[in-house]
Amino acid sequence: MKRTALLFVVGLASLLLTACRHKENTPSEAAERYYSYLAKGDVDHYMRGMADYDQLPEEYRSQLRDMFLQYLDREEQSRQGILSATALRDTVIDGRLAHVFLEVLFGDSTREQVSLPLVLTDEGWRMK
Secondary structure: OHHHHHHHHHHHHHHHHHHHHHHOOHHHHHHHHHHHHHHOOOOOHHHHHOOHHHHHOHHHHHHHHHHHHHHHHHHHHHHOOEEEEEEEEEEEEEOEEEEEEEEEOOOOOOEEEEEEEEEEEOOEEEOO
């Protein structure tokens, strides 16, 4: 009886933790976190935020990494790099797909608005 009650409490606690994690990890928070990795030049963490990252062939991951590094280099040369990104709003569709509208601030004080599509996975919101 004690064992069953303990298993029930542990199961309920893990379910609540999972629900809370998704509640705190909104699409806007996730998008800002991913762009903060990009602003720091941490392309590897940025790419791990991609929904299908684990299924990508290693060669393709390498090519994507190179592409993001080239993008960051180009932005550094032309606009003095990415300083920050702030979520302006998000639109959630059917609870599993979201479009987050971000304002990206560059080192030369220019701003650009981008839309980042996200999908809800077992690990939280990931870039589509």
